[in-house]
Amino acid sequence: MPLVLTAAAITVLLIMIMKFRVHAFIALAVVSFLLALALGMPLPEIAGSIEDGLGSTLASTGLVFGFGAILGRLLADAGGAQRISTTLVDRFGRRRVQWAVVVAALILGIALFFEVGIVLLVPIVYQMAKQAKVDFLYLGLPMGTGLSVMHAFLPPHPGPTVIAEQYGANIGAVLLYGFVIAIPTAVIAGPAFTYFARKYIPSAFTRTEVGVLAKLGQGKQFAPEDTPSFTSSTLTALFPVLLMFGSSVVTLVQKATGLPKNWFFHAVELIGQPTTVMLLSxxxxxxxxxxxxxIPMSQVMQSAEGSVKAVGxxxxxxxxxxxxxxxxxxGGVGDYVAVLFEGSSISPLLLAWLIAALLRLAQGSATVAALTTAGLIIPLIEGSDVNLALLTLATGAGSIIASHVNDTGFWIVREAFGLTVKETLATWTVLETVISLSGFGFVLLLSLVV
Structure with missing residues (x-):
């Protein structure tokens, strides 16, 4: 029954937004209250649950998006985004610009959280699309693919890192196998999928109106000599990556060597937090x-203020x-899914992927789906010879399937690219499913040889 109620709530949400044109913010609020009532949550706890959800989400993403919007606008208004995009298009050529975006997203995605990567890269990719004279989403989907693949399969991202620890998997093996899986998956779900998506949902690729994050990259056009140097612009854009990557490396070394934490490691950990990273950037x-x-400070602050208003x-x-x-x-929807698989005799790899996928569909959060799955799978693998690194990756693959309206990432992508809900379902939701299925397929292939 909880799954039926969840499906009904999502259907109501889609009807409100797509048929009756209710704003997404109002529709989500109404459906949240209705679903809480339908799931039988105690009346005094409903408002608190909704407030907690809003508060925790904004606590983790609000400052990141605010600082990220300022960084993107400063790069655009000073000509830095134009310099980066022009140089990349010139180096790779217009015919290979999509591959340039995939490679850049994969590299940046090693260190950047998905949300940080989106808010940083969307303005630059928008400029690249203008320079190369191609549709924005033609580059945007491969960019999102690169970030999502890294988020699902590679430490130091929270999902694979924590899952590996809970399973007792070797983190080095997870990294190695993760790279082997991530690259072909990014090719299939990025350029290859975009080619087909362009044919069956052309309206998403020919939009003239873009989302608020892309508008941050709509700075005035500069003469090449009036833009910052490529080195300065790239360093500014990549600074968050360098900080996060450096912090991750130091943390991994500290754990591998067993050194006790002191003020230095605590400082590095603080610097590596997304909020700190974005403020320093x-x-x-x-x-x-x-x-x-x-440039006068008043003008710089005017750009900063305008960017924050844009993402409100x-x-x-x-x-x-x-x-x-x-x-x-x-409301217990995730717990209900978990109970369905207690005592199952299915292969651990398939079971991990399946449970994570159903939990993701039911409650939206990839991280929650992955961590809940780990807790359920651990008792089932005692005495099993399953490869724990592959089990970690199978769980990660299941946890990102079919991003839809109960996933914060769905709304990030919709607003970033200025899509309708229907177009987001037809592009991003399908793309995440392709990543999940492709990733799991490569996990199964690897299990035959390792």
Whole structure:
């Protein structure tokens, strides 16, 4: 019954948005309340659950998106985004620009959380699309693919890192097998899928109106000599990656060597947190894109203020989508799915993927789906000779299937690319499913040889 109620709630949400044109923020709020009532949650707890979901989502993404929006606008208004995009298009050529985006997203996705990667790359990819004279989504989907694949399969991202620890998998093996799986999966779900998506949902690729994050990259066009250097622009854009990557490496070394934590490791851990990373990156951008170029501070702050105003509604939508997710968790939908598989005799790899996939469909969060699956699978693998690194990757593959309206990432992508709900379902939801199925397929192939 909880799954039926969840499906009914999602159907109501889609009807409200797509047929009656109710704004996503209002529709999500109404459906969250209705679903909480339908699931039988105690009346005094419903409002608190919705507030907790909104609060926890904004706590983890609000500052990241705010600082990321400022960084993107400063790069655009100073000409840095134009310099990066022009240089990449010139180096790779217009025919290979899609592959340039995939490679860049895969590299940046090693260190960047998905949300950070989206908010940083969308303005630059928008500029690249303009320079190469191609549709924005033609580059946007491969970019999202690269980030999503890394988020699902590679440490130091939270899902695969924590799952590997719970399973007792060797983190080095997870990294190695993760790379082997990630590259072909990114090719299939990125350029290959985009080729077909362009044919069956052409309206998503020919939009003239773009999302709020892309608009951050709509700075005025500069003459090449009036833009910052490629080195300065790239350093500013990649600074979050460098900080996160450096912090991750130090943390992995500390754990591998068993060194006790001291003030240095605590400081590195603080610096590697997304919020700290983005704040430090904004401070660098104020210097490289403003002070160093003799731009008045008042003008720099005007760009910063305008960028934050632009993402205000996006933040509300993300927050209330977290409320729907919280209701699903507090209402016991995830627990219900878990009970269905108790005592199952299915292959551990298939079982891990299947449970994670159903939990993802039911409650939206990839991380929650992955961690819940790990807790259920651990008792079932005692005495089994299953490869724990592959089990980690199978769980990660299942946890990202079919991103839809109960997933914050769905709304991030919709708002980033200015899509309708229907277009987002036909592109992003299908793309995430392709990543999940392809990734799991490669896990099964690897299990035959390792």
């Amino acid at each position: 904004v401070l660098l951008a104020i210097h490289t894109m403003g002070i160093a170029r003799k 509604m996006l933040l509300l939508i993300l927050g209330i989508s977290g409320s729907l997710k919280e209701v699903l968790i507090d």
